[in-house]
Amino acid sequence: MTAQIIDGNALAARIRAEVQGRTDALKARGIVPHLVIVLVGDDPASQVYTKHKVNDSEQTGLKATLERYPATLSESDLLERIRVLNGDSSVHGILVQLPLPKHMDAHKVIEAISPAKDVDGFHVSSAGALMVGQPGFWPCTPHGCLRMLDEIGYDLKGRNAVVIGRSNIVGKPMAMMLLGRNATVTICHSQTRDLRAHTLQADVIVAAVGKRNVVTAEMVKPGAVVIDVGMNRNDAGKLCGDVDFEGVKQVAGWITPVPGGVGPMTRAMLLVNTIEAAQRASG
Numbered sequence: 001m002t003a004q005i006i007d008g009n010a011l012a013a014r015i016r017a018e019v020q021g022r023t024d025a026l027k028a029r030g031i032v033p034h035l036v037i038v039l040v041g042d043d044p045a046s047q048v049y050t051k052h053k054v055n056d057s058e059q060t061g062l063k064a065t066l067e068r069y070p071a072t073l074s075e076s077d078l079l080e081r082i083r084v085l086n087g088d089s090s091v092h093g094i095l096v097q098l099p100l101p102k103h104m105d106a107h108k109v110i111e112a113i114s115p116a117k118d119v120d121g122f123h124v125s126s127a128g129a130l131m132v133g134q135p136g137f138w139p140c141t142p143h144g145c146l147r148m149l150d151e152i153g154y155d156l157k158g159r160n161a162v163v164i165g166r167s168n169i170v171g172k173p174m175a176m177m178l179l180g181r182n183a184t185v186t187i188c189h190s191q192t193r194d195l196r197a198h199t200l201q202a203d204v205i206v207a208a209v210g211k212r213n214v215v216t217a218e219m220v221k222p223g224a225v226v227i228d229v230g231m232n233r234n235d236a237g238k239l240c241g242d243v244d245f246e247g248v249k250q251v252a253g254w255i256t257p258v259p260g261g262v263g264p265m266t267r268a269m270l271l272v273n274t275i276e277a278a279q280r281a282s283g
């Protein structure tokens with residue numbers, strides 16, 4: 001069997017077109033959806049990510065403002081700025097780019113964002129809303145993964161899903177989303193004994209580890225759906241995921257590539273959360 005590829009670029013393009021349509025409709029009512037991205041310090045990767053977020057927003061008609069502050073900004077000044085943004089009705093989404101400088105408590109900063117504007121979905125309120133099945137903002141990466149499963153029409157009900165990785169922004173919310181779709185979910189992590197025994201039972205595998213070749217062909221049940229969240233570099237310095245793509249492709253039914261899989265979906269889902277925030281705020 002050769003797996004079908006789930007094309008994240010193509011799906012993300014369709015999602016951006018949907019966002020554009022929703023943005024146009026809001027603008028026709030005089031509302032300009034507005035995302036503010038706060039970048040503290042000069043981490044090179046963060047500079048690239050925030051630039052992408054601004055470009056993606058502007059290309060779908062959303063207004064995006066990048067606020068840059070030096071690494072020396074005090075935590076209290078950042079908290080004060082977030083307080084002002086929370087109260088500004090022309091701002092619908094607030095995203096504080098992580099990581100923050102060492103002298104700041106990222107948890108405290110994220111908790112300062114109004115849950116109504118938490119388009120990254122990292123606030124405890126957002127996590128709680130996901131846990132109890134209430135409306136909130138879902139973190140972009142697992143949300144994008146779920147949209148990929150929807151795209152192929154995959155019915156998760158009663159299926160075995162294995163999520164490898166338990167971070168607060170990917171693994172845990174992914175598991176909750178799969179559970180919300182009535183899958184039977186196993187979360188694996190670095191202390192899991194015999195990972196292969198779990199993955200071999202899985203109809204769906206989501207790998208969110210950050211290590212190459214965590215999932216290889218002999219770990220995958222024939223026909224399974226394999227979603228690769230990982231972002232790593234191979235020996236040639238090229239971007240690759242956690243999954244041995246060439247090997248697993250021969251066994252899986254569906255597979256996401258890296259690059260061109262979860263990455264563009266993550267970017268697209270931020271736009272979805274932002275337009276959603278603007279629509280909720282406008283009633």
Ligand code: NAP
Pocket residue numbers: 141164165166167168169170171188189190191192195208209210211214229230231232262263264266267
């Ligand atoms: P993280 O916070 O470092 O979490 C990694 C998880 O992997 C941890 O739960 C860890 O277990 C587990 N793990 C480590 N080694 C393992 C092993 N050998 N077997 C099983 N589990 C193992 O990372 P993250 O933020 O969730 O990100 C994960 C990956 O996704 C990274 O490569 C990141 O760059 C990528 N990512 C991609 C996107 C995208 O848009 N494509 C977005 C976000 C993240 P413990 O909890 O026991 O330590």
